[in-house]
Amino acid sequence: MLQFHSLKNKILPLRQQATVRNEWLKARLDSFLPHLMSREGFDMWLIIAQEYNEDPVIMTFLREPEMSARRRTILVFTRQEDGSVERLTLSRYGQPGFYESGWNPDEESQYECLARTIQARNPAKIGINFSPTFAFGDGLSWQEYSQLTDAIGPEWMAKTASAERLCVGWLEHRTEIERLVYPDIIAMGHAIIAEAYSRNVITPGITTTDDVVWWMRQTMHDLGLRAWFQPSISIQAPDQSVFDPSGNNTAVPRTTIRPGDLLHCDMGFIYLGLATDQQQHAYVLRPGETNAPDGLKAALTTGNRLQDIHMAAMGAELTGNEVLHQTLSQAQTEGINATVYSHPLGYHGHAAGPTIGLWDQQGGVPGRGDYPIFDNTAYSIELNIQQSIPEWDNQNIRIMLEEDAGFFKGEMRWLNGRQTQFHLV
Numbered sequence: 219m220l221q222f223h224s225l226k227n228k229i230l231p232l233r234q235q236a237t238v239r240n241e242w243l244k245a246r247l248d249s250f251l252p253h254l255m256s257r258e259g260f261d262m263w264l265i266i267a268q269e270y271n272e273d274p275v276i277m278t279f280l281r282e283p284e285m286s287a288r289r290r291t292i293l294v295f296t297r298q299e300d301g302s303v304e305r306l307t308l309s310r311y312g313q314p315g316f317y318e319s320g321w322n323p324d325e326e327s328q329y330e331c332l333a334r335t336i337q338a339r340n341p342a343k344i345g346i347n348f349s350p351t352f353a354f355g356d357g358l359s360w361q362e363y364s365q366l367t368d369a370i371g372p373e374w375m376a377k378t379a380s381a382e383r384l385c386v387g388w389l390e391h392r393t394e395i396e397r398l399v400y401p402d403i404i405a406m407g408h409a410i411i412a413e414a415y416s417r418n419v420i421t422p423g424i425t426t427t428d429d430v431v432w433w434m435r436q437t438m439h440d441l442g443l444r445a446w447f448q449p450s451i452s453i454q455a456p457d458q459s460v461f462d463p464s465g466n467n468t469a470v471p472r473t474t475i476r477p478g479d480l481l482h483c484d485m486g487f488i489y490l491g492l493a494t495d496q497q498q499h500a501y502v503l504r505p506g507e508t509n510a511p512d513g514l515k516a517a518l519t520t521g522n523r524l525q526d527i528h529m530a531a532m533g534a535e536l537t538g539n540e541v542l543h544q545t546l547s548q549a550q551t552e553g554i555n556a557t558v559y560s561h562p563l564g565y566h567g568h569a570a571g572p573t574i575g576l577w578d579q580q581g582g583v584p585g586r587g588d589y590p591i592f593d594n595t596a597y598s599i600e601l602n603i604q605q606s607i608p609e610w611d612n613q614n615i616r617i618m619l620e621e622d623a624g625f626f627k628g629e630m631r632w633l634n635g636r637q638t639q640f641h642l643v
Contacts, residue, residue, distance in 0.1 A: 273357025345381030355382025
């Protein structure tokens with residue numbers, strides 16, 4: 219288990235991070251992009267974005283240390299007869315080593331160049347980034363779409379189609395080196411959570427949930443990890459009602475942490491372009507206690523069982539909705555009061571790929587839930603169970619767990635284990 223005090227030594231300096239990420243990008247462009255375009259049946263893929271109005275996928279195509287699209291950036295990918303992909307940038311600022319420059323600004327406009335480039339390559343099917351289903355595939359702005367239409371005309375526009383599956387497929391795929399490194403990144407999150415749930419951070423009766431939240435946020439920042447959402451800490455206790463994700467509970471929750479509290483955290487960051495997303499629990503010991511009450515431990519065991527059911531339901535080419543249905547059906551058979559709301563994980567926290575339930579859509583998610591599971595993809599297995607606690611006068615609690623896993627070589631596995639015992643404060 220990675221120790222918190224050694225975390226700083228695990229974080230690469232920015233210059234080294236840039237080198238690593240560029241190596242990963244080059245390998246992905248060389249090896250995966252040709253497979254993806256062939257799999258989805260596209261001859262050409264256009265990615266067009268303006269500075270500060272970036273398409274959701276374009277930053278994953280630009281080399282470090284680029285931080286924006288720079289004026290207008292146009293990338294053109296064309297599948298060749300030998301299966302390789304020609305990679306062009308029709309942009310004022312080039313990307314040597316990654317894309318060949320295909321535009322001379324002194325001779326023609328960008329869109330004139332794009333029209334000429336398309337005509338010369340004569341693609342039968344052109345992917346452009348619009349989608350009614352996935353935000354990740356809907357990055358072509360209306361202004362750019364209008365200019366594209368005017369530049370290439372109705373004959374070529376008739377050959378365009380939604381590139382949403384190219385966008386999602388590109389973003390969700392984890393390369394071999396990413397699969398090797400991802401467990402170490404997940405371990406960093408586990409180390410931060412373990413430290414947050416310790417007497418180094420929490421003094422019962424004094425420390426508030428906001429104190430721990432900001433400790434987590436500051437710690438990620440100081441380590442050079444970018445939080446992709448504000449962390450959270452919540453309390454369940456005999457005097458604290460069950461957590462309500464809808465926000466409909468109007469009672470003001472207690473925020474000062476006390477002995478006997480069940481704590482829950484939600485935390486995630488991005489490092490080397492890859493996101494984490496984790497939820498774990500801690501129990502604050504009362505004087506004389508050495509462990510959590512048996513009822514709480516039994517509830518955690520039930521939560522772990524639901525994780526097992528969910529992981530077993532994941533399979534290649536199954537849709538998110540199919541996995542959701544199988545998981546909830548088996549949970550119901552076993553008498554588990556379950557809610558499942560898992561999601562892909564990768565370049566984004568709530569990443570590209572199949573949605574496996576939402577907390578308020580347990581019957582399935584049309585569109586995003588109909589997308590299938592592909593090999594070499596990662597997921598945040600996010601769920602909760604409700605169970606009564608005898609030691610708390612049979613009060614219902616939620617065990618809310620979230621751990622990161624990968625579907626590699628046709629099999630689900632945890633990237634860095636999961637919580638099976640409470641952190642004890």
